[in-house]
Amino acid sequence: MERIDGKALAAKVKAQVAAEVEALRGQGVVPKLTVILVGEDPASQVYVGGKAKDCAQCGIDSEVLRLPDSTTEAQLLAEIAVRNSDPTVSGLLVQLPLPRHINEKKVIEAISPEKDVDGFTPVNVGRLVIGEDCFLPCTPAGCIELLKATGEPLEGKRAVVLGRSNIVGKPMALLLLRENATVTVCHSRTRDLPSVVREADILVAAIGKKRFVTPDMVKEGALVVDVGINRGEDGKLYGDVDEPGLADKAGRITPVPGGVGLMTRAMLMVNTLKAAKRQHGLD
């Protein structure tokens, strides 16, 4: 299978954002992203660092608020309220996962929909469902950009999404539907899952299980998007798809690392720029 180059596409998207941000700054508008991180989760520390680096590359101001694991839900909600009403903050997100004593749903719902650059609030999810302009969740939006970059039409294709999370599986299905693909969502209760997956012209694997998708489950010529980030016992990163096993198959696949993760980061920059433009009546 041919690899789809997420690194190159992410660099191109970020360069476009950087050019637009420079023009905005010329008009006196300075986009800013605030990221709130609660606790010491090592992977989250890395992802938040990556977001600040991307902002610097794009000319976007950034603030990372690091709160201790002992932070209460009320304290976190108070910090969100401060940023919601701060006109210098264009985009606001809370890094997930949160410590167990904090209710994730309550926290997400507290973020102003106009600053919700993750696209996780019920208002933005609802807008996505009914096809209104909204902030698209970054991972599914990045997957769509990767698929479009192949130049293959998505319309009329059979798409299978493996996984039904609120952050990836469900919005991914909606975005594929918007591209006029015929979409099936598979999950842990799907009967004869391999035979359903084998039907896919477009397969999005977001099930969170290392190399769950084996070569016998993939149609010849399929476009495969691997959303999985699974850390193996050897310390290496593995996708949800057995990419080496697909070497002799026709088709295209996004690698892990170097695929969806990088586009997730790039789409956050797109959303932060969009938030800044909207807040200044420029979108």
Ligand SMILES: Nc1nc2c(c(=O)[nH]1)N[C@@H](CN(C=O)c1ccc(C(=O)N[C@@H](CCC(=O)O)C(=O)O)cc1)CN2
């Ligand atoms: N508030 C949010 N929390 C989380 C999100 C999110 O979109 N918003 N998604 C993930 C974590 N995440 C971004 O936050 C993220 C994960 C992975 C990558 C990435 O670049 N992956 C690289 C590999 C990186 C590595 O070596 O570890 C790749 O796939 O090439 C970026 C962002 C959960 N939380």
